[in-house]
Amino acid sequence: SQKIEQNSEALNIQEGKTATLTCNYTNYSPAYLQWYRQDPGRGPVFLLLIRENEKEKRKERLKVTFDTTLKQSLFHITASQPADSATYLCATRADYKLSFGAGTTVTVRA
Amino acid sequence: GAVVSQHPSRVICKSGTSVKIECRSLDFQATTMFWYRQFPKQSLMLMATSNEGSKATYEQGVEKDKFLINHASLTLSTLTVTSAHPEDSSFYICSAIFPDSYNEQFFGPGTRLTVL
Numbered sequence: 001s002q003k004i005e006q007n008s009e010a011l012n013i014q015e016g017k018t019a020t021l022t023c024n025y026t027n028y029s030p031a032y033l034q035w036y037r038q039d040p041g042r043g044p045v046f047l048l049l050i051r052e053n054e055k056e057k058r059k060e061r062l063k064v065t066f067d068t069t070l071k072q073s074l075f076h077i078t079a080s081q082p083a084d085s086a087t088y089l090c091a092t093r094a095d096y097k098l099s100f101g102a103g104t105t106v107t108v109r110a
Numbered sequence: 111g112a113v114v115s116q117h118p119s120r121v122i123c124k125s126g127t128s129v130k131i132e133c134r135s136l137d138f139q140a141t142t143m144f145w146y147r148q149f150p151k152q153s154l155m156l157m158a159t160s161n162e163g164s165k166a167t168y169e170q171g172v173e174k175d176k177f178l179i180n181h182a183s184l185t186l187s188t189l190t191v192t193s194a195h196p197e198d199s200s201f202y203i204c205s206a207i208f209p210d211s212y213n214e215q216f217f218g219p220g221t222r223l224t225v226l
Contacts, residue, residue, distance in 0.1 A: 043219050089153070097159065098154075
């Protein structure tokens with residue numbers, strides 16, 4: 001069965017540093033990967049989508065890479081700020097259904 | 111972006127009672143809505159897919175008689191948890207897509223259900 005894993009439950013970093021989150025998938029080859037942000041007690045908010053034929057995607061201070069050989073996506077938050085503190089979820093999609101990883105909670109210290 | 115609302119935001123009920131949660135797309139007509147459940151520190155798990163005017167499609171392991179879904183219009187889907195038990199306590203989140211949002215689902219703010 002399809003499996004998507006985010007191998008770090010929590011990440012604590014100093015303000016201004018780059019946070020790097022990992023998402024691995026097994027047993028299938030998604031056409032694209034999505035990243036969402038979820039704040040406590042709230043629903044996820046879409047951030048970025050990267051397709052299998054794209055190596056890298058950027059949006060402001062966010063960067064996503066997609067390595068289909070390693071079956072892995074990396075999510076980077078550069079010049080991190082305390083406001084970036086949240087849980088970040090990766091997700092793949094098949095027939096409109098999203099499968100989410102468990103998320104990585106990022107805490108940025110001032 | 112498109113806005114999805116949920117009501118109520120939190121509900122506490124006694125074991126054995128039924129609870130209805132509403133999901134509305136506020137500024138677009140949603141072709142499909144989804145219902146997820148999220149337990150603490152766990153991922154969102156898809157419960158069912160709901161299309162307006164047709165029966166919902168439930169994921170494996172989700173009891174359709176316990177979690178009743180009604181998608182009465184293109185802007186409203188409801189989830190009714192029937193005969194709720196403490197193990198049904200969770201965070202329920204809906205999402206919606208519309209024809210031009212092929213790559214993005216818009217999520218509601220979630221409903222925290224606590225069954226005593």
